[in-house]
Amino acid sequence: MRTYQIILFLALITLLSCNKDTVYETIPNYPTIAATFTNSIDVANLENYANQNIPPYITKDNGTINPISDKGATLGRVLFYDTNLSSNNSIACASCHKQANAFGDNVIVSVGVNGTTGRHSMRLVNARFSNESKFFWDERAASLEIQTTMPIKDHGEMGFSGTNGDLSFNDLIFKLNNIDYYKELFTFVYGSDEITETKIQNSLAQFIRSIQSFDSKYDAGRALVNNDNQPFPNFSQQENLGKNLFLTPPQFDGTGSRIGGGVGCAGCHRAPEFDIDPNSLNNGIIGTVNNIGIDITNTRAPSLRDLVKQDGTLNTTLMHTGTISSLQAAIGHYNIINLATGNTNLDPKLQPGGNGQQLNMTGAEMSALQAFLVTLAGSSIYTDSKWSNPFE
Known part of the structure; x- marks a missing residue:
């Protein structure tokens, strides 16, 4: 019995020593x-x-x-x-x-x-x-x-x-x-x-x-339903209208004028990540920041999340040129797409039937779409220490 006790005691000491060494190897002094x-x-x-x-x-x-x-x-x-x-x-x-x-x-x-x-x-x-x-x-x-x-x-x-x-x-x-x-x-x-x-x-x-x-009003609402197409219980009537307009494809007549449906933002900016569809082409913005020539190679976009802060103010000016300075102006750009000479890379979704889209949004629709985009704003991204300057 004593022999077994000695063996067990020595084994325990060895195990504790190994664990102690492992800890020191994992977290050395820096x-x-x-x-x-x-x-x-x-x-x-x-x-x-x-x-x-x-x-x-x-x-x-x-x-x-x-x-x-x-x-x-x-x-x-x-x-x-x-x-x-x-x-x-x-x-x-x-x-x-x-x-x-x-x-x-x-x-x-x-x-x-x-x-x-x-x-x-x-x-x-x-x-x-x-x-x-x-x-x-x-x-x-x-x-x-x-x-x-x-x-x-x-x-x-x-x-x-x-x-x-x-x-x-x-x-x-x-x-x-x-x-x-x-x-x-x-x-x-x-x-x-x-x-x-x-x-x-x-x-x-x-x-x-x-x-x-992922701590926006949109996320709080999305957690309460089975899919994006259902009304979000925490949304106002205006925000739900804006969501429906965003998600629903438009219906066009032969001239590119909307005659029904939504405005189809999700065709390029796909919920719930609101990421850019990899197959998207140019969005109709062809300027350059130095106003020299045209730039039609811009086909990527960041997520639409946190376009604005929760109070509705823009985080940055918009587009690759940085020339659009409000959500209202961005919505206005997509409301009427003019076919620019030289833009051979315009996304087909923006030129139904070969014509620049005319969404003909009402003021109420524009306001609802803007209200929905504000629901994509989070809060912790601006304050979480894990993403802050470590030198301060």
């Missing part, structure tokens, strides 16, 4: 992270990025190849807000994608290290929840991962282009290698302090995809 991000990052108690609540009616996900982890998104958050990622230490990703504006910009064009951006900065809220996997207004990036480092390598934006006298992206990696908190963060996330573009891309993409908004 003094520079602790010192730099005293009030924002605790490596032993990370923010919840990987297991946030997603409503069961949300099914689209373009991030399955790079699943969000708490560690990866934490590194992505630091990278997103760090001005060291620009050549003159003045611009971060967050300079053009501001939490206060649903991660968009409240100016028409954003300021970079060598000028301004060529298009209005797109809001990043709910970027994950879309079938569209390409990014930028013209879809020139095949994935969010690829997109994340393209502004860094742009001469005008963040300045590590390797052209026009700029330093190269390899110079950025050398720069980051000489910042102690990055040595610790990359080790913490990847088990090695080696910094590569792929690791930067994956971490930034995880953080951006973690930015989600």
Whole structure:
């Protein structure tokens, strides 16, 4: 009996020792992270990025190849807000994608290290929840991962282009290698302090995809019904009318004039994610921010969620040109589509029978549609610390 007791005692001591070692290996000491991000990052108690609540009616996900982890998104958050990622230490990703504006910009064009951006900065809220996997207004990036480092390598934006006298992206990696908190963060996330573009891309993409908004009046109503077509009990009569107009396709006569049905916004902006249909083409906005020539390659759009704050004020001006400054003006644009010379890429849904659509919305219909779009506004996206600046 004594022999068994001794064996069991020794086995218990061994087990406890192994567990203790495992804990120390999982959460080692990272003094520079602790010192730099005293009030924002605790490596032993990370923010919840990987297991946030997603409503069961949300099914689209373009991030399955790079699943969000708490560690990866934490590194992505630091990278997103760090001005060291620009050549003159003045611009971060967050300079053009501001939490206060649903991660968009409240100016028409954003300021970079060598000028301004060529298009209005797109809001990043709910970027994950879309079938569209390409990014930028013209879809020139095949994935969010690829997109994340393209502004860094742009001469005008963040300045590590390797052209026009700029330093190269390899110079950025050398720069980051000489910042102690990055040595610790990359080790913490990847088990090695080696910094590569792929690791930067994956971490930034995880953080951006973690930015989600599902606490709107729309979501509260959608949880009470079986599908979007049912009246939402928490909606006013006007908001339910706007929802029906948004979801229901229009009926046109031979001239492109609406004679019945709704206004069909959901043909491109699909509920309940309100993401852009990947097959959408140009929406009739063909201007450029510098008023030189036309731009018909813009076929992508961000989610319509958080176009506005809950009080109805716009988070950013709208469209790739940033020239539409109210929901009323945006609705007016789609109410009457004029066929512009040179726009060979206009979406067929906007030109029924070869004619520019004439929705002929009444004032009451326009107001109802606007009221519905306001129901897509959340609140936590503007205040949740997990998406805030870790350097503050």
